[in-house]
Amino acid sequence: MFRPKVPTNPLPTGIVTPPAVIEPTTVIQHTPGPAPAPVAPAPTRPTVQLTPGALLAVIGGGTAVVLVVGAVLVSMLLAVAITAASVAVCALVARSLITAEAKRR
Template structure:
């Protein structure tokens, strides 16, 4: 029902189309056009003064220091949590082992 119908390809008969006739055309020389004027910038360019550059460097340094401090504090929190879980595991193991010896 939903099968596509594939067209059958008849065997080639040997008929060829005649070769197209190429006729020469004339070449028309055009005058060289003057270069188009450069378009005006859509927005004014930003000029950095030494004070502005110094402010950008200071701001970037502050951002890097703040992000670094946050990442280091997160790493420290993970390390402290891991150490405290390990200590809790050792204490529980010790308590369970001493309970087993008493019985």
């Protein structure tokens, strides 16, 4: 009663599938042709050569990036410090108001 009954799939009627025919494969021998012509070697990639002016430009650009990123990080730190100080002041004011109200009663 509590066991599931698995239905069996009925076979289709009137449809007869023919047996599969497997044909043997034939092996074709390949005769090698003439040897391929030698390929010229690809040109090597040019190396990057920095002139003194380009080297100064790279150093200047890197310094500018470091200064900008440092300024952004310092300003974010300053914003967090100012926010923390203002929250602390608000907490002190709220605490003094609560204690003053409790003393009046």
